[in-house]
Amino acid sequence: MKQDSAIQVWGLSKSYRIGHRKERTLGGSLAGGLRKLLSTDREYELFWALSDIDLEVSRGQVLGIIGRNGAGKTTLLKLLSRITYPTRGHFSIHGRVASLLEVGTGFHPELSGRENIFLNGTILGMSRAEIRRKFDEIVDFSGVEQFLDTPVKRYSSGMYVRLAFAVAAHLEPEVLIVDEVLAVGDAAFQRKCLGKMGEVARMGRTVLFVSHNMGAVAQLCERVVLLEAGRIVADGATEEAISRYLSLSEIPGNGYIHRHGNRKVEFLSWELSHPELGPLTEFRMGDDLLICMRIRFNEKVDDLDLGLSLRNASGERITHLLNHDEGLRLSGMPGDEVLVKVQLPEVFLAPGRYAWSAGLEKFAEDFDVIEDALGFSMVQGGRPSRTTIYPGNVRVYLPGRWRAER
Amino acid sequence: MGIKRTIKVEAGRWPLLAGLREIAEYRDLLWVLAYRDYRVRYAQTYLGFAWALLQPLAMLVVFILVFSKAAGIATGSIPYPLYAMAGMTAWSYFAFVLGQSGNSIISAQGMIQKIYFPRLIIPLSKAIVGLVDFAISLLLILAMMLWYGFPFSANLWAFPFFLLVTLISSLGMGIWMSALTIRYRDLQHVIPFMVQFGLFLTPAAYPAEMVVSRLPEWGVVLYYLNPMAGAVEGFRWSLLGGAPPASYAWISYLTMGFVFVAGLYWFRRMERTMADIV
Missing domain, CATH: 2.70.50.60 (abc- transporter (atp binding component) like domain)
Incomplete structure (x- = not known):
């Protein structure tokens, strides 16, 4: 084990059974058990969501994980977050880990903002003492102090998300695993979130960041891993991996309607x-x-x-x-x-x-x-250097020459 | 903060004991989840926390009417209301934990699919929430003892033991059912039945001798396979005295041990695939 590596992954694979749902009921299981005794053919197929992933992330590195839908990005994050368990292979992570696959996990609509800060913070792995220490900061960041004692079910969706992200932003892990959770809230808030991410990265923390937003990936990550069909197909400098990703997109056939x-x-x-x-x-x-x-x-x-x-x-x-x-x-x-x-x-x-x-x-x-x-x-990720999501209903971007005069 | 630690995950390795030690590290989460359930339970109700008092009292009234007045069940020197209240306290805790745990993993699926924590925390938190009602019932027993001027029995030394038996039976059953339900959703419908039948199959509102003296031996053995049969008897005997647990009660304690160990084992086995199945 090298001293300077934060994450080491050896031959990590995950398979799911597909097309075999009868087992969910007691009767189905009994019948299935009987059938298994009588014959040897299997009713399910294995689907390898991830196969043979080898990966080493050094301490302080900000690694982007990109790939199309279904390429295995989320499966990889779920494995490393220990939400699900590998079928083969093993990995180790050194240091305190926090994973953010969603903001506001465990929020309860009946509870007040204050109570939810404690609830969500604890779920994300903070101790109660730690939350108490950072409480004011969290409330400040969220901007919902007036409604701290209101049940969150009365919050607007914007307030809800801001509170949820505020808790997450105050995690201080050594290794941070983030899924595409930044694509929430309005542009100003997204900018705030992304700024916070950048801050976390600059503080020498190890970050694993999954995103479809090439602009954000290009801005935050120094190294990018490209997944395709459950395997790593590119691993290296950000620009290279991103253009590889773009060229991977399927070549159009004569697929007209x-x-x-x-x-x-x-x-x-x-x-x-x-x-x-x-x-x-x-x-x-x-x-x-x-x-x-x-x-x-x-x-x-x-x-x-x-x-x-x-x-x-x-x-x-x-x-x-x-x-x-x-x-x-x-x-x-x-x-x-x-x-x-x-x-x-x-x-x-x-x-x-x-x-x-x-x-x-x-x-x-x-x-x-x-x-x-x-x-x-x-x-996103080309000429306009915006890294937040465009507001809905935007049709085109107009490239302009901006300058400030005094 | 500043805890340096290494997480190692390897396919095929899922140590049972290491997982239990982890619960201690996650105790804050355990408390917070229990607090959430407790807070949410009576949210937006008119009577609020008073329900925790009203429910056992209403049940007690029904018991008195049916078992004492109508059926004329005799409980020796112990006043029937006190007798039934003691039995009901132990049984209700079991029923609560069983009923809440069954669905617990399924209703926590949002969390389970998004974040890691020892899944055992979920049924454990239900067992903790149940302790609130349990404590209130215990206070009711004390109040009734004062009212009747009924002294503690000389068997009070055994109370901690039977308290533990009650807690472990409930927890064991809760853990087992919570893990079984995610694979066999049918149990969601079976558990309410178990709770209903269990009330009659447990000597909560009537003395166990009535069953022991009227059933053939195999029937009695079957009756005591219910882990709560022995637990309720012992619980009441240690508090109020009266007839000690029947010699068959050891079957109950064995069942309890089995349920607890098997429940834990089964839960740990299911734990790693929970996020995939739920």
């Missing part, structure tokens, strides 16, 4: 990519987008319209682009193939899911229209 038209002119292929990173489905704000479409003329068509329409996850049309907008004319004879490339510099859409639809048409005649041909998502 609806396509129609008479195919006098048709799309042969279509692809969304990053000019340097190649085909992508996940972009950071401010990235360039490159759309490449190969079209074939099956009949002679003069001056057709190639339209690109962008919708967001709620189906709202964000923009519509036409070849004529930028002065490109498309005409062809039967058998002609043309590769159309559209480069969109510095796209500043708000974080979220989007899809491009593409259409070839002239007047009211649809030649080939593909709805939602190219899906992608926009994530």
Whole structure:
């Protein structure tokens, strides 16, 4: 065991049984037991949420854990927090650990703010004496002192979250394990939380931080581990791991939902990519987008319209682009193939899911229209250095030149 | 703060005793959870804490009407209300712990899936909350003894022992049921029945001799498999005197030991998978 390591993990694996639920009832268990006696075939499958994780985190290091949903990030945190128990492998953690998988664990709606501070603080591992010592600070940080003796069920959700986070922020562990709990509250509060996290990190504590917010990861972490399908696929410098994560996103297939038209002119292929990173489905704000479409003329068509329409996850049309907008004319004879490339510099859409639809048409005649041909998502962590979540309903970011004059 | 310690977790290793030692480290959490349950119990009720007094008194009135007046059960030199109150005190504690523990792990699932702590804290905290009502009932017994001018029995030296038997039976059963219920949710429906039947199958409101003298031997053995049968008898005998526990009572004490050890063992076995199952 090395002196300077805070966390050491050897071959950690976790499997879950899936598709075997009958055991939950007494009758089912009796029947299942009988069946097991009579035959040897198993009714369940094993799903490896995490396999063979080796990891060493040195003392004072701030490690980010990223990966797509289902990659095993939360399972890893739950194992290291001892909430769940490994199927194989072992690990050791040196020093006082606190894990924050949620803010406000154990809060009871009937109890007052004051009582909940003690309740939640104790649940997070503080002693009562410690809470008493930090009580004023916690109350100050939360900004709910007027309502300290009101049951928290009468709190607004904002107050509730602020109180909950205030307790968590005053933990003083040597090793802090944090899940995406910072994505709560309003922007000002998020900034406060993130500031507190940074403070914790600067104080030489070891931090494990799981997030989808690449901006926060880039700002806080010095090292990043990328998980994919329960394994570590990258481990190293933050920038590298983040771009690896972005390029891991699946390459778009021809996964459109609806396509129609008479195919006098048709799309042969279509692809969304990053000019340097190649085909992508996940972009950071401010990235360039490159759309490449190969079209074939099956009949002679003069001056057709190639339209690109962008919708967001709620189906709202964000923009519509036409070849004529930028002065490109498309005409062809039967058998002609043309590769159309559209480069969109510095796209500043708000974080979220989007899809491009593409259409070839002239007047009211649809030649080939593909709805939602190219899906992608926009994530934070590019040019705007904001690390908090954007408020709801934000559609775009407008890059500007800010300066202060006196 | 400043406690340097190392956490080691290894698949397949789950030491029984180390886990028990940990409870001591988490005693603050144990108290806080018990306090929460106690505070929440009578929150927003009109009578508030008075319920803790009203419930046993109402029960006592029913006992007096049914067993003493209607059935005419004789309890020797001990006034029936006092006799029933002593039996009921021990039994009610058991019933409370059993009833509260059964669901306890399931209702704490929010915590269990988000944070680590020795899970045993949860049924333990229920057993502590029950002590409040238990203490109030004990005070009621004292008040009634004063009222009747009834002295403590000469067997009072044995009271701590039977108190322990009562607590351990209740805790053991509570621990076991809380662990069993997460896997076999059917027990959520069985436990209320156990509590209801148990009241009649335990010599709380009537003397055990009535059963011992009227049942065949195998029936009596079965009757004493109820860990509370022996506990209630001993509890009352040590306080008020009267007939000592029947010779069959050792079956109860053995059952108690078994329930406690098996409950702990089973709980520890289930503990590591609780977050996955709940």
